[in-house]
Amino acid sequence: MNFNHIVVQNILRDKSTYISYFLSSVFSILVFFLFSTTAFHPMMAELDTTSTLGMTMMLASFFIYIFSFVFIIYSLFAFLKKKTKTLGVFMITGASMRQIRKMVFRENMLIAGAAIITAIAIGFVIAPLFLMVTKKVLRAESFGMYVPIPSILLTIVLFTLLFLIVSKFMTRLIKKEEIVKLLKADITQEKLIVPAPFKMILSNILSVFLLISIIKEMNWVKSFETVSYIALFISFLFAIYYTITQGTLLAIRVWQRRTSYLRKTNMLFVSNLKAKGRSHAHIIYLLTVLLLGVFVCTSVLYSSYYNVKEKTEALYPYSFQYTSLPDNTSEVEKDITFIESTLDKVGKYDAYYLAFKTDEERRIGFMSVSDFNELGQHKPITLSNNEYYVVAGNEGVRPNTEDIHGYPFGILEYAGLEEQNILSTGLQNVFYIIPDKVYETIEYPVYKVFAYELDKWTNKINVANTILSEVSTEPGMHLMASKIDLYDAEKFVKSIMFFIGFMLSLIFMSAAMSILYFYLQTSLEGEKEKYAGIRKIGFSVKELASVVTKELATLTFIPFTIAALILLATMFIIRNYISSAFYQLTAIGLGIFLFLFIISFFIIRRAYLNKLVD
Amino acid sequence: MTKTILNVKQLQKEYTGEITYKALKGIDFHLGKKEFVAVMGPSGSGKTTFLNCISTIDRPTNGSILIKSKNPYELNDDELAKFRRTELGFVFQDFNLVHTLTVEENILLPLTLDSVNEKEMNESLEKVVNFLGIREILKKRTFEISGGQKQRVAIARAVIHEPNLLLADEPTGNLDSKSVNSVMTLFESINKTFNTAILMVTHDAYVASFAHRVIFIKDGGLYNEIHRGKNKKQFYQEIMDTLTFLGGGQHEF
Numbered sequence: 001m002n003f004n005h006i007v008v009q010n011i012l013r014d015k016s017t018y019i020s021y022f023l024s025s026v027f028s029i030l031v032f033f034l035f036s037t038t039a040f041h042p043m044m045a046e047l048d049t050t051s052t053l054g055m056t057m058m059l060a061s062f063f064i065y066i067f068s069f070v071f072i073i074y075s076l077f078a079f080l081k082k083k084t085k086t087l088g089v090f091m092i093t094g095a096s097m098r099q100i101r102k103m104v105f106r107e108n109m110l111i112a113g114a115a116i117i118t119a120i121a122i123g124f125v126i127a128p129l130f131l132m133v134t135k136k137v138l139r140a141e142s143f144g145m146y147v148p149i150p151s152i153l154l155t156i157v158l159f160t161l162l163f164l165i166v167s168k169f170m171t172r173l174i175k176k177e178e179i180v181k182l183l184k185a186d187i188t189q190e191k192l193i194v195p196a197p198f199k200m201i202l203s204n205i206l207s208v209f210l211l212i213s214i215i216k217e218m219n220w221v222k223s224f225e226t227v228s229y230i231a232l233f234i235s236f237l238f239a240i241y242y243t244i245t246q247g248t249l250l251a252i253r254v255w256q257r258r259t260s261y262l263r264k265t266n267m268l269f270v271s272n273l274k275a276k277g278r279s280h281a282h283i284i285y286l287l288t289v290l291l292l293g294v295f296v297c298t299s300v301l302y303s304s305y306y307n308v309k310e311k312t313e314a315l316y317p318y319s320f321q322y323t324s325l326p327d328n329t330s331e332v333e334k335d336i337t338f339i340e341s342t343l344d345k346v347g348k349y350d351a352y353y354l355a356f357k358t359d360e361e362r363r364i365g366f367m368s369v370s371d372f373n374e375l376g377q378h379k380p381i382t383l384s385n386n387e388y389y390v391v392a393g394n395e396g397v398r399p400n401t402e403d404i405h406g407y408p409f410g411i412l413e414y415a416g417l418e419e420q421n422i423l424s425t426g427l428q429n430v431f432y433i434i435p436d437k438v439y440e441t442i443e444y445p446v447y448k449v450f451a452y453e454l455d456k457w458t459n460k461i462n463v464a465n466t467i468l469s470e471v472s473t474e475p476g477m478h479l480m481a482s483k484i485d486l487y488d489a490e491k492f493v494k495s496i497m498f499f500i501g502f503m504l505s506l507i508f509m510s511a512a513m514s515i516l517y518f519y520l521q522t523s524l525e526g527e528k529e530k531y532a533g534i535r536k537i538g539f540s541v542k543e544l545a546s547v548v549t550k551e552l553a554t555l556t557f558i559p560f561t562i563a564a565l566i567l568l569a570t571m572f573i574i575r576n577y578i579s580s581a582f583y584q585l586t587a588i589g590l591g592i593f594l595f596l597f598i599i600s601f602f603i604i605r606r607a608y609l610n611k612l613v614d
Numbered sequence: 615m616t617k618t619i620l621n622v623k624q625l626q627k628e629y630t631g632e633i634t635y636k637a638l639k640g641i642d643f644h645l646g647k648k649e650f651v652a653v654m655g656p657s658g659s660g661k662t663t664f665l666n667c668i669s670t671i672d673r674p675t676n677g678s679i680l681i682k683s684k685n686p687y688e689l690n691d692d693e694l695a696k697f698r699r700t701e702l703g704f705v706f707q708d709f710n711l712v713h714t715l716t717v718e719e720n721i722l723l724p725l726t727l728d729s730v731n732e733k734e735m736n737e738s739l740e741k742v743v744n745f746l747g748i749r750e751i752l753k754k755r756t757f758e759i760s761g762g763q764k765q766r767v768a769i770a771r772a773v774i775h776e777p778n779l780l781l782a783d784e785p786t787g788n789l790d791s792k793s794v795n796s797v798m799t800l801f802e803s804i805n806k807t808f809n810t811a812i813l814m815v816t817h818d819a820y821v822a823s824f825a826h827r828v829i830f831i832k833d834g835g836l837y838n839e840i841h842r843g844k845n846k847k848q849f850y851q852e853i854m855d856t857l858t859f860l861g862g863g864q865h866e867f
Contacts, residue, residue, distance in 0.1 A: 001718075001719055001722045001726050001735070002726060002729070003726055003727070003729065005719070005726070006715065006719070006723070006726060009714055009715055009716075009719065010714045010715075013713075013714040013715075013755070014713075014714045086712055086713075086714075088710075089710045089711070089712055090712070090723075090727075091671075091695070091698075092669070092671060092698065092704045092710065093698075093699060093704075093723045093724045093727065093771060094695050094696070094698040094699020094700070094702075094724050094727055094728070095695055095699075095727050096691050096692045096694070096695030096696070096727075097691045097692075097695070098691070098692060099695065099727055179670075179671035179672070180666050180671045180672040183671070183706075183710065
């Protein structure tokens with residue numbers, strides 16, 4: 001028997017401890033591998049000439065990598081805690097700190113190696129399936145299976161590095177404690193929650209302050225934009241942490257004062273919570289943060305996917321908008337005839353012809369009121385001879401309403417504002433709608449606009465492709481904008497985002513479940529002993545089940561509730577920026593997750609009870 | 615008492631916490647080579663703390679401990695580990711076996727940590743296995759054997775490298791009377807055959823009567839010590855008398 005034999009046996013004979021660590025590592029590596037397989041696909045270069053798609057995939061992989069770091073560090077902590085007593089036994093038999101560290105390090109590297117190999121092997125099996133899904137999502141017909149050598153190498157190198165760093169770092173953290181403490185680690189009491197009401201209040205106030213100043217766009221925020229977002233994120237994490245730990249403490253105290261404390265199984269449940277308050281609160285915190293990650297990933301990304309149509313329409317109001325510039329020498333009529341004849345073949349459409357004059361230096365457009373009313377997307381207006389009306393030129397930017405007074409058009413009075421851009425965004429900074437008579441006196445270059453609107457435009461991408469292949473933007477001549485084309489491109493990006501978000505939320509979810517599993521696994525032995533003792537003094541299995549159910553429900557559903565509440569609160573704050581579809585989607589998403597949680601709760605509860613009673 | 619293996623001077627141990635508690639208030643003690651000494655005393659008297667300090671698993675606050683003229687607390691971590699596995703053997707009340715290893719692997723653990731070659735390992739194993747009579751359970755896991763067997767395995771692990779000093783903390787605390795007898799007989803014969811000095815903490819007068827000498831600790835200080843004469847039964851009676859005097863021990867009917 002040699003040293004490595006001990007290492008191997010430690011793992012092989014204690015599978016239940018290592019299995020969830022192993023599986024979650026495999027899962028993280030697998031997703032990383034699949035993402036990089038897509039990113040390094042030989043057809044990627046052709047599909048994605050601007051390489052934004054590849055970048056996004058790589059960014060997502062990078063994020064998974066960072067997350068794996070944190071997650072693996074956490075798992076290792078959980079391990080070491082469980083192994084404390086064993087480490088003490090090793091030390092009394094004469095193992096030095098160096099040997100202990102070596103042992104833990106080798107155990108880890110062994111698991112790491114196994115996890116990397118397993119992940120790549122599984123990756124090989126499901127990569128074709130994954131690529132098939134990707135093919136659908138990315139609409140890349142050419143995405144077939146290939147031997148992803150670069151991504152295999154990348155995965156192996158990066159994760160070996162990760163495990164090496166984490167294991168080396170963690171084994172340094174094994175404190176040199178008196179052996180007697182190590183040996184008694186399983187019976188000594190955990191640290192209790194330290195009351196810290198000021199920290200809780202402070203972190204909450206800070207978060208609220210940061211949040212309000214970001215929403216209100218206060219001055220100081222503008223100068224430190226990224227810093228303020230990071231600060232908000234960090235203070236938010238602290239606020240959640242302190243609120244949860246202090247809340248647990250408060251709940252325990254309140255429960256203990258109530259008279260029902262001494263009835264039935266209440267005392268057992270509450271004293272359990274108290275004894276393990278700190279680690280329970282930590283688990284609740286971790287699960288809350290991970291669940292928030294899941295919710296944000298799914299709701300926000302899916303909702304952005306959902307709003308594409310409205311957002312596209314806001315940017316480009318027309319199915320096709322042909323803008324002829326003043327210096328246009330090319331044959332406008334030929335282009336227009338082509339567009340209209342193509343559209344004629346498709347079916348019914350509305351056409352709008354108008355013109356406006358523009359101060360090209362300041363990009364301020366002037367439009368006659370009759371031309372404005374010609375456009376069909378908004379309510380017609382009437383202006384008296386000394387009035388003007390203001391219309392936005394850029395989407396989401398409030399136009400300046402007073403610039404018109406710098407022009408010699410006589411005295412005009414402000415009559416109203418349309419905040420939605422009427423033509424494609426960015427064409428002009430602002431449009432001033434003026435009486436026809438005034439318009440005729442202006443001597444600025446004339447832009448001619450031919451706008452077309454189709455019914456059911458979202459599925460007319462073929463029409464758009466036909467027209468755009470023939471008539472596209474020629475700088476200095478004419479401009480071409482199509483919401484159909486934009487919508488198609490946007491939808492493509494959003495579906496990739498959603499796809500990535502979905503994978504990320506899967507990772508968060510698996511991490512959350514794995515953390516819970518770890519935690520229960522770690523405390524199982526002690527709990528078993530405790531309940532065996534209590535059962536001897538007359539404690540039915542039913543009563544035991546009720547205590548365990550309450551405790552497990554606390555651990556699973558409190559994080560869920562908190563995360564859901566935070567999500568809902570966030571939605572309430574940004575309610576002006578989101579559509580009602582978002583609520584529906586969030587409700588559906590939460591429902592699905594709740595369902596998954598309830599199912600896993602019952603599975604975990606059953607398995608845990610079986611182990612406890614047996 | 616020609617040679618001394620363990621020399622303890624003014625050993626003190628304080629536990630600092632919310633209330634500072636003095637577990638040991640200055641104990642002088644020496645243990646001769648080949649000597650077998652039992653430490654007794656009421657609960658909370660500090661006997662286990664005394665043993666833990668000597669075992670190098672709990673650092674004393676004050677005083678000196680010399681094992682074979684070396685102060686283990688002056689050694690660095692590597693040296694201390696080496697010292698533990700060559701000079702000391704440990705037996706605990708709750709066995710402290712590694713549950714992921716088999717019986718055989720548990721016994722070989724100290725040698726493995728020392729990277730002893732396989733031939734030597736097997737020879738040593740052969741020797742202790744014969745001596746302790748645990749051949750049939752070698753391939754079993756720690757949870758498949760009885761308490762008495764577990765303690766035998768722990769003893770085997772403690773003596774496989776033939777230490778000079780065997781330290782035992784309530785080695786019979788978790789055992790039935792039959793196992794107590796066999797474990798104590800084992801201690802006696804280890805003491806005789808391997809010339810191992812033994813320091814054992816116990817609260818059982820019968821177990822203590824196997825020793826050559828019994829020291830009594832009360833409230834963190836040395837209270838009394840008695841030597842065994844020719845007669846074991848008489849020795850047992852003397853121990854009982856001292857315990858009764860200490861308060862505790864024999865019950866009155």
